Amino acid sequence: METKAFELKENLYWVGGLDPDLRIFDIVMTTEFGTSYNAYLLKGKKAIVLIETIKNKDKFLKKFVARVKSALKENEKITHIILNHTEPDHSGQLLELVQNKDIVDPKAKIYGTDQAIKYLTQIHNKPLNFIEAKDQEELDIGGYTLKFYRAPFLHWPDTMFTYCPELKTVFTCDFLGSHYSHDEITFDTLEGKKLENYWSSFWNYYVPIFGPYKPYVLKGLKTLKTLDVEMICVSHGPVLNGDFSKQLENYQVWSQEEALKDKIIVACVSAYGFTYEMAKQIVKGIESKGVEVQLYDMVDTPKDKVLQEFGNAKGLILGTPTIVGEALPQIWDLALALNKVVHGNKRFCGCFGSYGWSGEGVQNIDQRFEQTKVLLPLEPLPINFRASEEDLIKCFKYGVNFAKAILKEEIDDDFKRKEKTDQVMGKKKRKKIRVPRDGRVRKWKCIVCGEIVLSVQCPEICNACGAGEEAFVLLGIVDNNIVMNTYSGSISIIGGGATAISAAKAIRERNKTCKITIFTMEKHWPYYRPIITKYFSDQTITEKSNFYLINKEWALENKVDIHFETQVVEIDKEKKVIKYSNIKDKETNEISYDKLIFATGAGNFCPFRDVKKINIMGIRDLDNVTQITDYIKTNKVKKATVIGGGLLGMEAAEGLIDLGLEVEIIEFAQRVMPRQLDSQGSSILQKLLESHGITIKTGCLAHELIQNEQGLTTGYKIKGSEQIHKTELIVFAIGVRSRVDLARQIGLEINRGIKVNDKMETSVQGIFAAGDCAEYDFQYQNWVSAIEQGKIAGLNAIEEKNSTYIRKSLPYSLNVFDTTVFSVGSIVEDKEIQTLSHTNNGSNYIKAFFKDEKIVGGIVIGKLETGLELKDAIEDALSIKQVVSIIF
Structure with a gap:
């Protein structure tokens, strides 16, 4: 194709690159029909926008620049670059582009999600003029509006859609794309064999890229349904114009989660028949429980057939002998086809096999299962050489117990997977619990906030306080045999x-x-x-x-x-x-x-009475934060004042900064978070907040409001002063009633x-x-x-008479600007209290409080893990000597 921009609509051009000879994409994907790296130029009256760049290979750069130039008039330059996604096939030419002063304004703004900006910074290792594209935020470029829609995991966390309502066009990044190089650019020009090949590539593109993220695909489709769309500009493959309903329908159908059946697939390879003998007994054990089972000998069965049958099955058992210390390739291929997103925490897996000198083959497959987070109810079953009569009975029972796991029945102790407790790296006293992936529901407790979570495995994050998995302790397996209460009121x-x-x-x-x-x-x-x-x-x-x-x-x-x-x-x-x-x-x-x-x-306790509260808002529930957000966007608020320097005030201030506001905090006490921190801790936190642009006013009381005729608050006075401090919004986050x-x-x-x-x-x-x-x-x-x-x-x-509330010393945890602030126990400083503290570069701070040489309180600004160690130390009443190793 010639090096000229392809006009899709008035002022909208395709300026990407074609790669018809490509046969392997990103190492693992075959591209029988090549691919394209689509980039688009949209010319508004106020701005010229490039949406995506192309792959970072020199063979594309010259043609790419030529296409962009062909769409620009003399003295016109790109003023905005939008990156819906940051993989190098989308952003690869970014550095070369921004350095090309012939076509790009030196002050060009680069838009992407917060994650995209983070990734781009790490990919290019240079400061660029990044601006966060917030969800449903609009960009006016003169005659056209661009609206951003976050679309995480389609197929990276950073992905977003960009929509132009005036052109009824949406730029969906990889979503609905295909690896297909087409000289005529648009979908409506495909016909005959080309169209047939396109549909083949469309399916082959969906499976590895979006197959693991089906729930997110459905959300993406839901977003598109809310938009008036005539054209979908994808990042790879033909631009979708004309009738693209079939593409949408296919994604809808392919992304429906099929209900899993009580079915087990057993697949094995056997060098001398010994492993196959084991497999047949396992199958008999499964059948004895009335569960559907299919046995495949992988010597003559295609891998794809087994994976297809496993598509709606709950269980997969792989059998392999060990040859030269390893599992056989046919079984490895099946194990490698498992994906923790698709199969993790949903499918039951197991492995078995015969071995001679050693049994690493079965163990290696088991380790692969661990990596994919599948459910592992049973220990692996390796048997030396040929199974004896006793061994074959064991194989039969293995099948019985695997079927029990599928049916959620109690597993025999001899086969049940054993729990493991691994010491966490470093010098920590706390232990991270690893439990068997057996599908049994366990009760976990976050020791930061006390949240109780029912989950098979340790939760990765606490929804209540945001703490990571290191904060959870295992309380035990949920007991289904509790004697039930009979109260009937x-x-x-x-x-x-x-x-x-x-x-x-x-x-x-x-x-x-x-x-x-x-x-x-x-x-x-x-x-x-x-x-x-x-x-x-x-x-x-x-x-x-x-x-x-x-x-x-x-x-x-x-x-x-x-x-x-x-x-x-x-x-x-x-x-x-x-x-x-x-x-x-x-x-x-x-x-x-x-x-x-x-x-x-x-x-909420509102400190202001007898005034109109149009732009004075509390922050207590979800409706409060939506009201504040809507008010800020509708009225284009630039400055906000937060009343209160406690936990809620800190969180509110960070959120308002994220919305792009100039923010100040007014705190009546002489320092922020006075109840949770000592003076040095407060000082460190205040410097952190100030480094992110927040102004802190302590020892102050907002006393008198200045309001205009419409009842809007335009400023305030601090008690004892006549100076007027201007503001556009007041958010109060102080004591509640x-x-x-x-x-x-x-x-x-x-x-x-x-x-x-x-x-x-x-x-x-x-x-x-x-x-x-x-x-x-x-x-x-x-x-x-x-x-x-x-x-x-x-x-x-319900008259459970023995239930009483026990008052406990509760920790306080705050995560602000990616820094954990943790406080637990008594932090009062007086003559009876001894302290031990350590700071690192003025930002990380640890302090322990002792009474009678036993730890009674602790403060940590830095790592949550250290805070949890201090909490454990308080519960164990550790001495100063024992706590020294935690602090230093």
Whole structure:
């Protein structure tokens, strides 16, 4: 093709490169029909935008530059570069391009997601003019608008779509692409054999690139359905114009997750028949449990046939002899075809085989299984030389027990995979738990925040506090043989947050029959409140399943009736009747209860009274952060003031910085986070915040607001000063107030919160309170205590008499600007307290507090692992000598 830009639409040009002779792409993919590296130029009245570059090979650069030049008029230059993805076949010519002053403005802006910017910085190792393209942010280039849509794992975490509504064109990166070189550029020009070859390449492109990410493919299709699209500009293959409905339909069909069957595939290779004899007995054992099984001899069976049959099967067992210390290639090929994204935590696998001198072949296959995170219910089964009668019985039982794993039945102890505990690298006392991948559900606890997670393997991240897997401890396997509670009454819970859900879950774990009704004023399914400020930087967080505590399926399965957007307006404690009203239609209904749990939480404390609060907003729930985000975008806010320098204030400030605002924090105390940090720790944290552009004002009280005629706050005065400080938005993140109005109406004993004992009982029998609305022993509540109190309230509501709340020393953990701030125990400095501290370059900081030479508190700014070590040390009451090795 000649070196001239190809005009797709008015002012939109294809300027990419064609590589028809390519036969191998990225080492592993065959490209029978070559490929293309598509780049696009869009000319607006204000800006000229290049979308993607091409592969970093000299043979493409000259033609690429010539095509770009052919689309530019004299003195026109590229002012913006958009990279939907950062792999070198998309961004390879970026450095050469920005250095070419003939076609690129030296001040050209380079747009990509935050991950893309991170990757590009590491790929090119040079500072460039990067600007983060935030989700659904718009770029006006004069006559045309470009809107960005994050599309993670299509097929990298950094991927995004770019949409131009005026041209009804979307640039989807690799999504819907193909490795197909086509001189005529567009899909509508394909016909005959060329079209047939295209469809072959379209399928072969989907399988390795998008097959592992089917849920994300469906999300990508969902995004496209919301757009008015006439043309899809892909990064590889023909541009999709005309009728491209078949491409969309194929992706939709191919990405549907097929339900797995109780079926097991056994595939083996046998040099002398010994391994095959084992395989036949394993098959018989499986069949004895009534499970479908297919046996394949890989000497004459194509690998693809086995993989096709395994497509909807729950189990795969591979058998191999050991020859020269290794498994045979046919079996290795099958093991290597497994993928942790596709098969991990979903499929059951096992291995067996005969060996002579040594049995490394079976062990090596087992290690490969470990790498792919498949479920491994049984230990490998190697047998020396030919199986004896006793060995063949063992093979039969191996098949029986593998089938038991598929059927979720108890496995015999002789075959059950053994648990392993590995010492974590370094000098840490804590241990990382590795458990057998046997599909059995275990209970894990995050020791940072107390979150309880049910999972087969150790969770990689805590949804409540963001801690990594090193923070989890194993509590044990979920016991399905608990003696169930028989209470048959009706329990009503007022409130729909973590405390309420914790109470409902605790009840259902012990009682499947009593009635549970929840009333919540929120419209959302209950979610992880501690991470709501992440919404500022990622508005897709609410679309992720792990954002929510429960979902509709859980509520239906556990028969928990949830009334959303509903307010309890009256309680008759004598008749035990609740009157409630729907917020939207104001319809009022009544329900009777036997036990009542208050989980009404707490509300924001607004320090400003008798003023219009148009741009004065609290930050307590999801609606708060969405309201703040929408206000900022709609009104193009540039500066915000955060009232409060505690945990929530820090998180809010970071989120607002992510939105591109100038941010200041006002804290009444003399330093930030005074309750959790000492003076040196506060100073280090303040410097960190200031290094990211946040202004800190401590020892200050925003006293008087300046408002215009429309009621907008335009500034404030600090108490004791007449100076006016300008601002466009005030976010208050200071002390909250327990919601106790209903409790007060019915005469419950109240101080700052509803007073409760260690069973979460209020002053009225049969009524309980837990979480932020409750007051027990004057303890400040946090996520951990709220969940624990909800559990205790739920258990006592069904009359589990031995359930009591035990006050604990709770850690505080904050991750701000990729730095962990951790505080645990008593950090008060006085004459009776000894301290030991260490700093590194003024940023990493560790300090331990001792009383009677035993550690009682600790602060860490730096690595979470060190904080966890100090927490363990406090629980073990370690001496100064024992703690020295942790600090230094």
